[in-house]
Amino acid sequence: NAGVTQTPKFQVLKTGQSMTLQCAQDMNHEYMSWYRQDPGMGLRLIHYSVGAGITDQGEVPNGYNVSRSTTEDFPLRLLSAAPSQTSVYFCASSYLRGGNTEAFFGQGTRLTVV
Amino acid sequence: GQQVMQIPQYQHVQEGEDFTTYCNSSTTLSNIQWYKQRPGGHPVFLIQLVKSGEVKKQKRLTFQFGEAKKNSSLHITATQTTDVGTYFCAGADNYGQNFVFGPGTRLSVLP
Numbered sequence: 001n002a003g004v005t006q007t008p009k010f011q012v013l014k015t016g017q018s019m020t021l022q023c024a025q026d027m028n029h030e031y032m033s034w035y036r037q038d039p040g041m042g043l044r045l046i047h048y049s050v051g052a053g054i055t056d057q058g059e060v061p062n063g064y065n066v067s068r069s070t071t072e073d074f075p076l077r078l079l080s081a082a083p084s085q086t087s088v089y090f091c092a093s094s095y096l097r098g099g100n101t102e103a104f105f106g107q108g109t110r111l112t113v114v
Numbered sequence: 115g116q117q118v119m120q121i122p123q124y125q126h127v128q129e130g131e132d133f134t135t136y137c138n139s140s141t142t143l144s145n146i147q148w149y150k151q152r153p154g155g156h157p158v159f160l161i162q163l164v165k166s167g168e169v170k171k172q173k174r175l176t177f178q179f180g181e182a183k184k185n186s187s188l189h190i191t192a193t194q195t196t197d198v199g200t201y202f203c204a205g206a207d208n209y210g211q212n213f214v215f216g217p218g219t220r221l222s223v224l225p
Contacts, residue, residue, distance in 0.1 A: 031211070040123070042202060042215040043157070050211070058212065059115070090156060100211050102147070105156040 002026050006091050006106035013081040013113045021076040021109050023091030029104075030096045032074040033058070034066065036087040037108075043090065049074055050096060081113045116141045118205045120216035128224050133190040135219035137203035144206045146179055146186045147213060152199045160188075193223045
């Protein structure tokens with residue numbers, strides 16, 4: 001099992017560019033989520049999904065879009081990159097069993113917007 | 115909205131000393147999880163606590179969930195250099211679906 005796979009690992013963007021961070025899991029988890037991690041602030045939830053075709057906003061959704069066309073994939077799109085989006089991004093997945101369970105995280109994408 | 119706080123932000127200990135990090139939520143939680151993140155790595159799940167007053171042990175790690183389900187702690191006995199990293203608590207709301215992460219406690223262990 002590969003677990004949760006994120007690509008790319010590193011990315012540098014210019015202000016105004018768009019890009020998609022990829023996330024795939026092979027554990028048949030219902031719940032998938034995207035977090036950003038900034039120094040001293042822990043992980044903040046951007047968007048999440050409880051199943052294919054269902055997405056919802058987290059704590060910091062502005063400037064990001066997601067879709068969940070399959071159970072396995074949950075890409076995160078930056079529409080027009082801004083320096084404030086410089087961060088480390090983590091994708092995670094888990095089972096929903098009357099509530100959330102252990103989350104498995106991807107290796108992370110370190111994004112710099114210049 | 116729900117806020118989760120952790121103290122201390124940093125802790126430096128000598129190898130063999132004990133370490134404790136505390137987690138406090140502004141609201142009652144349905145459950146709480148703890149994660150460890152090594153420098154340059156990704157968060158790795160340690161444990162989930164669900165019941166009021168619950169205490170769980172994993173070797174040298176002891177986790178507690180408060181009676182009011184608004185606070186939790188992680189205690190490491192006799193730290194080792196392999197314990198280095200940032201420890202995060204994550205509290206779930208009443209639906210138990212989305213987790214709010216605390217800012218983490220960064221642990222350094224001096225050999």
